[in-house]
Amino acid sequence: MWRRVSSLSPLFSSSKSCPRNQAESGVSDRRRIPFVTFVLGGPGSGKGTQCTRIVENFGFTHLSAGDLLRHEISSNTENGSMILNTIKEGKIVPSEVTVKLIQKAIESSENCRFLIDGFPRTEENRIAYERVTGSEPDIVLFFDCPEEEMVKRVLNRNQGRIDDNLDTVKERLKVFTKLNLPVIEHYSKKGKLYKIDGTGSEDEIYERVRPVFAALR
Numbered sequence: 021m022w023r024r025v026s027s028l029s030p031l032f033s034s035s036k037s038c039p040r041n042q043a044e045s046g047v048s049d050r051r052r053i054p055f056v057t058f059v060l061g062g063p064g065s066g067k068g069t070q071c072t073r074i075v076e077n078f079g080f081t082h083l084s085a086g087d088l089l090r091h092e093i094s095s096n097t098e099n100g101s102m103i104l105n106t107i108k109e110g111k112i113v114p115s116e117v118t119v120k121l122i123q124k125a126i127e128s129s130e131n132c133r134f135l136i137d138g139f140p141r142t143e144e145n146r147i148a149y150e151r152v153t154g155s156e157p158d159i160v161l162f163f164d165c166p167e168e169e170m171v172k173r174v175l176n177r178n179q180g181r182i183d184d185n186l187d188t189v190k191e192r193l194k195v196f197t198k199l200n201l202p203v204i205e206h207y208s209k210k211g212k213l214y215k216i217d218g219t220g221s222e223d224e225i226y227e228r229v230r231p232v233f234a235a236l237r
């Protein structure tokens with residue numbers, strides 16, 4: 021079962037059962053719901069890199085919204101070409117598509133602890149997730165990194181991503197500032213945000229992330 025947002029009427033009811041207590045999960049919490057962390061930050065801020073470390077050390081399942089969307093492209097699904105064009109332009113895929121992919125991935129996992137990376141990117145994403153799942157994230161990480169550093173990292177990434185070029189990165193940065201910062205502000209006001217300095221080496225950044233999860237034990 022998911023934690024319900026009382027003022028909303030959820031469209032779906034999950035049968036997922038996550039009996040969490042200290043002995044079973046290492047998380048001191050008895051709710052029968054998944055523990056969800058949203059991982060936010062601009063393009064190249066290090067979300068995926070740090071999620072890999074958290075998975076290794078804290079047993080979370082990593083769900084990258086971008087990876088789920090890219091998988092739709094490579095599988096030639098009915099939304100594949102729309103997603104490809106949207107990603108090429110550095111824009112945001114309609115929320116109903118992305119939320120469905122995330123919901124399906126959570127439902128089909130046996131794990132009860134998730135890092136949802138690169139989501140929500142917009143207030144529309146956030147509201148759609150709350151409406152569909154009837155739940156909110158437990159915590160939100162935000163990797164704060166200067167634009168110049170993010171651009172440098174993306175252009176050096178070398179993983180063959182269609183959106184890792186200067187023109188698309190500039191658009192992604194604009195979209196991040198205009199549409200994602202309000203989401204970050206929302207979670208800050210709710211007291212759920214952990215703002216992490218995203219500069220320095222991967223090890224240095226992980227040393228700032230680790231205590232957030234260690235404190236959950």
Ligand SMILES: Nc1ncnc2c1ncn2[C@@H]1O[C@H](COP(=O)(O)OP(=O)(O)OP(=O)(O)O)[C@@H](O)[C@H]1O
Binds near residue numbers: 068178222225
């Ligand atoms: N602290 C760091 N210093 C230098 N390079 C880094 C650091 N952290 C990650 N990188 C590198 O920067 C690139 C972008 O990192 P990563 O893919 O984790 O970012 P991201 O936030 O997931 O980006 P996107 O939103 O575009 O998916 C990768 O090539 C990664 O190896």
Ligand SMILES: Nc1ccn([C@H]2C[C@H](O)[C@@H](COP(=O)(O)O)O2)c(=O)n1
Binds near residue numbers: 085086110112113141
């Ligand atoms: N919630 C999301 C997440 C991602 N996308 C699209 C647009 C992004 O530029 C692209 C790549 O995502 P990343 O791997 O950088 O997290 O995927 C989206 O539309 N909505």
Ligand SMILES: [Mg+2]
Binds near residue numbers: 067068084086138
């Ligand atoms: Mg990423």
